[in-house]
Amino acid sequence: KQEVTQIPAALSVPEGENLVLNCSFTDSAIYNLQWFRQDPGKGLTSLLLIQSSQREQTSGRLNASLDKSSGRSTLYIAASQPGDSATYLCAPPGGNTGKLIFGQGTTLQVKP
Amino acid sequence: NAGVTQTPKFRVLKTGQSMTLLCAQDMNHEYMYWYRQDPGMGLRLIHYSVGEGTTAKGEVPDGYNVSRLKKQNFLLGLESAAPSQTSVYFCASTPSTSFLAETQYFGPGTRLLVL
Numbered sequence: 001k002q003e004v005t006q007i008p009a010a011l012s013v014p015e016g017e018n019l020v021l022n023c024s025f026t027d028s029a030i031y032n033l034q035w036f037r038q039d040p041g042k043g044l045t046s047l048l049l050i051q052s053s054q055r056e057q058t059s060g061r062l063n064a065s066l067d068k069s070s071g072r073s074t075l076y077i078a079a080s081q082p083g084d085s086a087t088y089l090c091a092p093p094g095g096n097t098g099k100l101i102f103g104q105g106t107t108l109q110v111k112p
Numbered sequence: 113n114a115g116v117t118q119t120p121k122f123r124v125l126k127t128g129q130s131m132t133l134l135c136a137q138d139m140n141h142e143y144m145y146w147y148r149q150d151p152g153m154g155l156r157l158i159h160y161s162v163g164e165g166t167t168a169k170g171e172v173p174d175g176y177n178v179s180r181l182k183k184q185n186f187l188l189g190l191e192s193a194a195p196s197q198t199s200v201y202f203c204a205s206t207p208s209t210s211f212l213a214e215t216q217y218f219g220p221g222t223r224l225l226v227l
Contacts, residue, residue, distance in 0.1 A: 004154075034215055043202060044155075046215040089155070097162060098143045098206050099170060100216060102155040 002027040002094045006103035013080055014111050021075040021106045023090030028068045034100065035064050035075050036089040044089065048075070080110045113138050116219035118203050124225045125193045133188040133222050135203030143206045144186040145170075145216070146178065148199040155202065161186055193226045200224075 003026045013019055025033075031052045036044040048064040050057045050073070056065045063076040073090060087107045091100040119134040135144065146158040147170075157170030161180040175197060177189045186205075190197060203219040 036218075043220040044204075044218040046217070049215045094157070097160065097168070098216070099145060099157050099160055100155075100204075102147075104152070104154040 002030075002092060002101040004090055004092060004101055004103035006088075006090055006106050008106055009104065010107045010109075012109040012111065015080060015082060017080050017110075018076070018078050019080055019108070021077070021088050021090075021108070023073040023075070023103055025071045025073075025090075025092045025101075027092070028071050030068065030092045031096075033064075033066055033073050033090065033092045035062075035073075036091060038087045038089060038105070040086075047088075077108075080108075082110045082112050084108060084110050115139065116203055116205055116217050118201075118219040118222050120222060121220070122223045122225075124227065125190075126227050127194060129193050130189070130191050131193065131224075132190075133201055133203075133224075135186040135188070135205075135219060136184055137186075137203075137205040137217070138184060139205065139207075139217065140183070141205035141207050141217075142183070144180065145204045145206075146176075146186065146188045147202045147204065148172065149202060149221075150199050158188065158201075190224075193224075195226045198224060198226045 007022045035047045048057045050066040061078040087105040089105045090103045094101040116137045145160040147155045149155045159178040164183040201222045204216040206216045
């Protein structure tokens with residue numbers, strides 16, 4: 001059974017810092033992994049999807065890496081901004097029907 | 113495209129009442145999902161559907177029923193609401209043949225309070 005852990009649970013940083021969010025998962029037989037962003041009271045927005053054949057995926061100031069063998073993924077945010085404040089969720093698949101298994105997220109606060 | 117929409121946005125129920133949550137997507141996606149999000153528990157899958165007329169149980173299906181009579185709609189029913197079903201409910205969809213390379217698209221959520 002896939003289990004997902006995200007560390008840290010919460011993070012507060014000053015604007016401009018580079019930061020790393022960590023995700024670990026127990027079942028390494030995954031075909032992809034997704035990172036989502038959730039703003040308070042809102043739905044989930046997809047940030048990055050990494051295929052199992054990829055090691056990294058980049059979008060703007062975001063870079064996600066995937067190491068299946070160690071069961072780990074990281075989300076790197078460069079030059080953080082107050083608008084980056086949100087909860088970030090890691091989600092590998094749970095089986096082959098597309099359903100996702102979510103971590104509890106890392107809540108990020110970027111202070112001006 | 114509107115993407116994934118959910119109706120209603122917020123609802124208060126009394127214990128024992130019934131209701132149906134509606135999810136609609138206009139992207140012609142085959143796969144649809146219902147999750148619930150609770151503090152400290154993260155998002156958990158309730159039921160899902162891999163195509164029109166098909167449904168399957170997820171991680172926490174008890175107390176819920178679903179129907180997928182039309183490809184674009186996925187309904188979640190609570191026959192007799194309980195306080196433990198107080199939660200935020202999210203619907204999501206994804207294409208079928210390419211789900212390995214496609215993200216899931218989420219609706220804005222339905223907040224349900226059962227008194």
